[in-house]
Amino acid sequence: MSTVVTGRPRRPWDGFSDWANKHRKWVLAAPAIIFVIALMVVPLLYTVVLSFTDAEGSIQRAFDFVWFENYVSILTDTARFWPAVWRTVIFTAVAVTLEMTIGMAVALLLRRPFMGRGLIRVVMLLPLVATPVAVAMMWLLIFEPTVGFANQLLGWLGLPAQGWISDPSTALGTLMLVDVWQWTPMVILILLAGLVGLPEEQQEAARIDGASNWQRFWHVTLPMLKTTVIAALLLRSIDAMKTFDLLYVTKGTGGGSSHEVETLNIYAYALSFDYNEYGMAAALVLIYFLIIVGVLVVLNMRRKEKVR
């Protein structure tokens, strides 16, 4: 297993080559694993330590261990923390529900070949690859109350103009729509890939049994597509909970004048880089990370369940 089976004379680096081949499992994988440990595991441990301290202002400044004080003050903070949790949940739930529903509908429409299908599939890639900061700016202009196209369109339809992103009561909802615009194509692509792999026999059998289109979708297609649907749901939920660019670019630090779009991510960024409350920020990001891991574990369990 370890020696090279050739007739050529041994070269100086053959010893190293033998060693590398013998331990190839780790030789090949180690650089990436060390990279991730250095950039994720070590900083996470550092964050855990910071979260037990009152570090703020500058990291060079001396700090004291306050143990769970930061966690207590965050979990009892009803002014910034719990509203941010609520906004993160509502943003993710509404945006992802719309993305999954519209995504499934469009994927079903695109399932069979027809003239122009290729064109639609190219067009829907555009929101996906467009730079999020540019997308945010673009929608900022479209939703601009006086010159934006959104209010112009409402005017044509005889509806009253809206404040959209600038109005604290509609800002979060408007930005959910932007998220839906940008990421529904991702859901469509994933579901389409799943639909292509489905066998036709069950469809045909259900059709012969006289099942309606809706019954066939609900009782035949959807159960067979379950793992793909949950995979799309998983991917989108986690990324929606982490939305940063769109919210920060359109509403700035703190999520607007009354924190109207401040999610956990935006709040954590402000604590870290605007208020420089490193100890508090560290506790917040760890709570935030645990919430995301929780969602991941629950959805992954659903995905691994056997399809009955």
Add this chain to the structure above:
Amino acid sequence: MKARSSLESRGFVGLRAVLLIVFGLICLAPIVWMLLASFKTNIDIYDPSSTFSFTPTLQNYSAVFAQADFLQFFFNSLVIGVGSTALSLLIGVPAAFSMQRFGMAKSSGLVLLSRVIPHVTLLVPWYFIFASLQMVGGYSSLIISHMFISVPLIVWVMIGVFEGVPVELEEAARVDGLTHIGAFRRIVIPLVVPGIATSAILSFIFSWNNFVFALVLSGTNTRTLPVAIFNFIGYASIDWGALMAACVSITAPMIVMALLGQKYVVAGMTAGAVKG
């Protein structure tokens, strides 16, 4: 085939066409709007009657590109995108191969956890680590931070690709006298070039589009395009025409990539989602 004809009836085909045209227009319209605004003077942008009828001007683009900085930012984004993609492929592809062939569940789980972790969790420690190494504001810290997105992406895509390469090919190469690593380099790698293209394109797109790492870690000379565009606003009044020209300039390369490499972009975006 009576049932089939009811599904594919004229009514269904017509309804499908209408729904899909509406869907396509919704995807396209905002981008067209941005494109139109980038060719308008600010007077035309503020005039609702010239939504579609106006005299196009290139003054926004010349204003954007006249700033020497903008070309510098373009160059920065390119260097960081290419650098992080190349280095990530170098460490990510062999790791994915090893993880697929040896079933290293814990290691691959660790790498994929980095796809899930919110980046804000790591930014403070990174900032202090890079600052103590005097790397903040340099290309190196930006390339390393962007690799943190690319490496898990590449491992994720490539594990799926390597599953499709039969082990027998390597065994045959071994009989012909190649070492294990030699067989990987000379037999397996040439077979997975499309997968590597998928990884590279996706990795470059994600690096080009990334905002938050450069927001924290870049200096005035190493700013990437998204940060440069973000700095456009924040003044008293926004120069919408120039801003939209800048947005079109940053998005155009991504759209060209998506059109030319459509197959690869789709493969990358859906990688791993379809399997059980």
